[in-house]
Amino acid sequence: MDLLLMQLFNSLSVSSILLLAALGLAITFGLMGVINMAHGELIMIGAYTTYVVQNIWKSVFPESLFDGYFIASIFISFLVTAGIGVLLERGIIRHLYGRALDSLLVTWGISLVLQQLVRSIFGPTNVSVACPSFLDKNIEVIGMFSMSYKRLFILALVIICCILIGLLMYRTRQGRNIRAAMQNRPMAASLGVNTARCDALTFAIGSGFAGVAGCAIALLGPIGPTIGQSYIVDTFMAVVVGGVGRIVGCITGSAIIGMGGPIFEFFTTASLGKVLIFIVVIIILQFCPKGIFSISNRVLDE
């Protein structure tokens, strides 16, 4: 029982990280029809940014302020990956609108380059960050089952990010423009929405949240150049199951993939769990081929 609760709690925090990564992926996919295969590498860069910030912080500030580095690195990771996102969008992806499959391949190429770049700079071995002392505690709940502050913190972080993104999409003018462009790009453009700016902004925000996800991952374990790869498949699955373009879809998808996998693994084995979750995804897509929550429209050819 304790073990199951533990498993559930851990998978909840995995789903929350997936959610953070999936949010960015889903809005860029919904808006531009671009599947960003380099999204995993943006997560990885976020994690490495945390590592760099930690090292710089150590040499600049006194020991007593060390814990502050993590809070700073959340924001710095966001900015760094958002910057890289804008560069990618303006430099390469912009030229590939309407060629979804091609953009998928190009971003895969980008991911290879980024991976190798990080490997050349930081070496192929894993690095790790020190957990700030205020997160290095556990709450004992019952028996063996305890919740670590780290994972609770990640959960809170993800909830805050979701609220922020929700506010942005549904409460601001820019968000309304983005949603308009998502539903009908030419119509939005002819009504005066600057769709190119929407694209760049959305891509930046999506990439930024990938950076924050990387920051969260850095807390959980060692980071290496291929860490993004291990999350990206699950993230894609979450987006596909949940449906594109709605936050509630992302939450559902991440919950299904993030919770479902570990639960199956708990009752069977790790290797069978992956196959079972794949079968579940296929079954769900039989009934809703565009994901559970999708924006319905009457366009036939997309």
Next chain:
Amino acid sequence: MLNETKAGKFRIQGNTILVTIIFIFLTAAPFFMSSFRMNMFGKYMCFALIAIGIDMIWGYAGILSLGHGVYFGLGAYCMAMHLKLEASGGALPDFMAWSAMEKLPGFWKPFESTAFTLLAVVLVPVTVAAIIGSLTFLNRIRGVYFSILSQALAYALATFMIGRQEYFGGSNGLTNFSTIFGCPIQSTQTKIILFYCTLAALILAYVGCRFLVKRRIGRVLIAVRDAENRARFTGYSPAVYKVFVYCLSAALAGIAGALYVPQVGIISPTDINISPSIEMVIWVAVGGKGTLVGPVLGALVVNFLKSLISEQFPAFWQFFMGGVFILVVLFLPGGLVSIKEIPAKIKARKLKKEE
């Protein structure tokens, strides 16, 4: 209009010449290459076979599969199981003994028979492809949704194979073969025979696929690629055609896998995971999708370069690969075979500017 048809005709002829040169080169290869290089080209030809299959679904039918490693792997594992049984000569295969298995699992039994193995090499991938294909295409799951699913499939299968140490040798895969159908696998003679078998399979696949795409089915596939709904309204069932071509390409990948195993001597989950699967797509993209010679050329050239570069500068390879991929998709969507059209394109652009 007249000029266009002329240019079109020239292109077909150009590609025919190119493919003839490639096949003559490959036929002659064992006579002037060291046994090591010949073996490498044998491997590349297996890759070319997969590439033709991927081109059939991607270049002609517009389905981008990022998980073709699965079908390659299924074919390869079927063959490897047979070779493993042959090598163990009635005893339990070594890795099973290490995992404390006591007797051969039931599904390994039939692979003792050569005929069954040769059938399974094609039928297992085709069955899986038919199931996956009909579950997705009939429900009109397409485009990137399908790509992501196929990628997840590769990931699921690789994870499954790694986890099933006692059945499939885990992350080490299946290796240490000694004979194939009674011939010693290391001898030069066997290698040459395998080389020509692979070449024959490649030529057959090329000719067969060329036959298909020149017939009505090829036209329908292109119609499905370009305007799926219009094809449906005209009375064709895109799903049926898609499932068929998907199965065909799975069969080619399976055969390639079966030819790959005896030549390379190992198959492991790393060879069927996501990265190698996407690499297969890269060959097609670099060579030129939508033509049949493109993928063959792409698979040979990219893999040859890969061997050259990763022998000299291992770290550089990934930069090179990523870079080539970005450049080809952005600037040369037609791949290597479209290089000869570049001067005409530049000319056209100049004319446009002058206007």
